Amino acid sequence: MQSELELPTKVHKAKQTRKLKPHPRVRKLAWLTLSITVAIGVWWLLSVLPGTKESFPNPVAVASAVGTMLGRGVLFSDIGSSLFSVIWGFVFGFIFALPIAILMAWYKPLENIIGPWIQFIRSIPPLAYVPLVVVSAGIGAKAQIIVICIATFLVMTVTIYQGVVNIDPTLIKAARVLGARDRDIFVHVIVPAATPYIITAVRLGATTALTTLIAAESTGAEAGLGMRIQSLSQTFDMAPMMLYIIIIGIIGITLDKLIRMFERKVTKWQDK
Amino acid sequence: MAGQIKLAIDHVSKTYQSERGETTAIHDINLKITENEFVTVIGPSGCGKSTLLNIIAGLEPATDGKIICDGQPVQGTGSERGVVFQQYALFPWLTVRQNVAFGLKMRKDKSAAAQERVNHYIEIVGLSEFADRYPKELSGGMRQRVAIARAYAANPAVLLMDEPFGALDAQTRGQLQEELLQTWEKEQKTCFFITHDVDEAILLGQKIVIMNAHPGTVKEVVAVDLDYPRNQETRLSEAFLAIKKHVWAQVYSSAGV
Numbered sequence: 001m002q003s004e005l006e007l008p009t010k011v012h013k014a015k016q017t018r019k020l021k022p023h024p025r026v027r028k029l030a031w032l033t034l035s036i037t038v039a040i041g042v043w044w045l046l047s048v049l050p051g052t053k054e055s056f057p058n059p060v061a062v063a064s065a066v067g068t069m070l071g072r073g074v075l076f077s078d079i080g081s082s083l084f085s086v087i088w089g090f091v092f093g094f095i096f097a098l099p100i101a102i103l104m105a106w107y108k109p110l111e112n113i114i115g116p117w118i119q120f121i122r123s124i125p126p127l128a129y130v131p132l133v134v135v136s137a138g139i140g141a142k143a144q145i146i147v148i149c150i151a152t153f154l155v156m157t158v159t160i161y162q163g164v165v166n167i168d169p170t171l172i173k174a175a176r177v178l179g180a181r182d183r184d185i186f187v188h189v190i191v192p193a194a195t196p197y198i199i200t201a202v203r204l205g206a207t208t209a210l211t212t213l214i215a216a217e218s219t220g221a222e223a224g225l226g227m228r229i230q231s232l233s234q235t236f237d238m239a240p241m242m243l244y245i246i247i248i249g250i251i252g253i254t255l256d257k258l259i260r261m262f263e264r265k266v267t268k269w270q271d272k
Numbered sequence: 273m274a275g276q277i278k279l280a281i282d283h284v285s286k287t288y289q290s291e292r293g294e295t296t297a298i299h300d301i302n303l304k305i306t307e308n309e310f311v312t313v314i315g316p317s318g319c320g321k322s323t324l325l326n327i328i329a330g331l332e333p334a335t336d337g338k339i340i341c342d343g344q345p346v347q348g349t350g351s352e353r354g355v356v357f358q359q360y361a362l363f364p365w366l367t368v369r370q371n372v373a374f375g376l377k378m379r380k381d382k383s384a385a386a387q388e389r390v391n392h393y394i395e396i397v398g399l400s401e402f403a404d405r406y407p408k409e410l411s412g413g414m415r416q417r418v419a420i421a422r423a424y425a426a427n428p429a430v431l432l433m434d435e436p437f438g439a440l441d442a443q444t445r446g447q448l449q450e451e452l453l454q455t456w457e458k459e460q461k462t463c464f465f466i467t468h469d470v471d472e473a474i475l476l477g478q479k480i481v482i483m484n485a486h487p488g489t490v491k492e493v494v495a496v497d498l499d500y501p502r503n504q505e506t507r508l509s510e511a512f513l514a515i516k517k518h519v520w521a522q523v524y525s526s527a528g529v
């Protein structure tokens with residue numbers, strides 16, 4: 001009986017709020033549209049101001065650069081080549097990072113030995129060790145994948161390690177007294193408890209893969225977004241260069257959105 | 273009441289080594305707990321209550337002495353000894369039902385009887401409606417009910433509880449005390465319950481172990497001769513108050529206040 005009385009007031013309330021404010025998704029879209037509009041406005045302004053117009057070709061010129069690059073037959077092969085390196089470099093980075101990070105958190109001696117190496121290599125900009133990679137791996141996709149793999153491995157290992165180290169030890173005790181063995185603790189406690197950190201690591205890894213792209217493609221790639229930006233910069237071909245910069249940004253945001261969608265699915269148990 | 277000895281704590285000592293030297297947390301503790309007995313342990317903070325419980329649970333080794341459960345010296349953890357922790361220690365990525373089922377899952381027990389046990393204890397703690405919720409959606413009292421159901425569902429012979437109600441507000445604590453008493457009366461079990469609350473120690477215990485600090489030793493064991501069923505009103509009875517006076521004095525003098 002109580003629920004019968006309560007129900008109409010709830011429906012009534014919901015209707016009221018809907019009338020006053022548009023649906024959250026609509027509002028989000030409105031803000032996004034506004035944000036993009038303002039960005040294009042600022043960009044336009046930069047393309048006419050005397051101090052910056054040399055660097056910023058106007059949006060129309062950049063849009064028409066799509067046609068130019070398609071005409072040269074490089075746009076899709078550049079995107080394809082870069083995505084190939086980014087994805088494989090990232091995948092290998094993750095495959096190494098996950099077990100090593102967990103082992104480091106599990107066995108203190110391993111952490112004591114490998115930890116300082118990781119901190120050391122992490123402080124070196126990837127561009128600096130690219131020549132080392134090229135000497136052994138040659139130029140081309142292999143070298144690019146290796147460079148991205150190293151960079152993503154480092155950042156993901158550090159993040160996942162932090163996650164595993166921060167697992168509440170009473171959860172492990174609780175599992176033990178309920179009969180969990182080492183293997184059970186790994187599968188049923190460590191991995192799920194570290195999942196939010198693993199996903200954060202994946203997000204940081206994806207960002208790192210993209211930011212390392214230019215360094216990776218300076219190994220003498222034949223195609224690729226980073227390589228093309230460098231070659232266009234030599235001829236001051238500003239409109240297509242700008243286009244390529246924007247494409248890298250769009251890829252980055254799309255990857256991040258996809259990972260966030262996945263994150264919401266697997267960590268719905270988490271306090272926010 | 274002269275049942276057989278379920279759990280014996282035999283000359284147990286524990287010394288921690290750290291950079292700042294040695295700390296003797298507990299020294300030469302001897303206790304005998306009979307089958308289905310409810311024992312409460314009280315003492316000042318730092319007197320080694322948690323250390324003792326962890327040793328009984330098998331989560332830490334003793335420096336000296338041994339724990340004997342059902343006539344066998346124990347080694348490491350074992351499913352015949354269940355634990356309820358103060359901080360609930362629920363797995364946040366599992367629902368209430370999955371948390372309660374964790375012990376049976378570790379035993380790979382997928383039988384219908386196991387499923388029934390899980391439902392039975394979720395019902396006993398009054399959380400049937402919340403069986404598919406995650407811990408983050410529950411209040412502190414509800415979380416501790418889940419932890420108790422989880423320990424019970426694994427069917428331990430001895431239930432060890434380390435200040436399980438210490439983080440709860442007075443009203444919720446009172447409720448959970450009564451629920452625990454009812455469950456214990458219905459389904460007899462050997463219980464070892466740590467608290468720093470004198471009233472709680474008397475209300476729940478058939479026997480109170482009062483501990484001293486630095487190092488942790490047993491100061492006195494007090495029998496609690498109060499009739500069952502006990503509830504919050506029991507706390508107002510003459511007999512209760514008489515025991516309280518005595519325990520209070522002992523705990524205070526051992527705290528050195």
Ligand SMILES: Nc1ncnc2c1ncn2[C@@H]1O[C@H](COP(=O)(O)OP(=O)(O)O)[C@@H](O)[C@H]1O
Nearest residue numbers: 288290295297316317318319320321322323324
């Ligand atoms: N892991 C540890 N390392 C060093 N000392 C510890 C450790 N655990 C507990 N102690 C010390 O042992 C004593 C007893 O602690 P504890 O068993 O937690 O007491 P209680 O639960 O009665 O408050 C304290 O002096 C504490 O500092």
Ligand SMILES: [Mg+2]
Nearest residue numbers: 321322323434
């Ligand atoms: Mg304690």
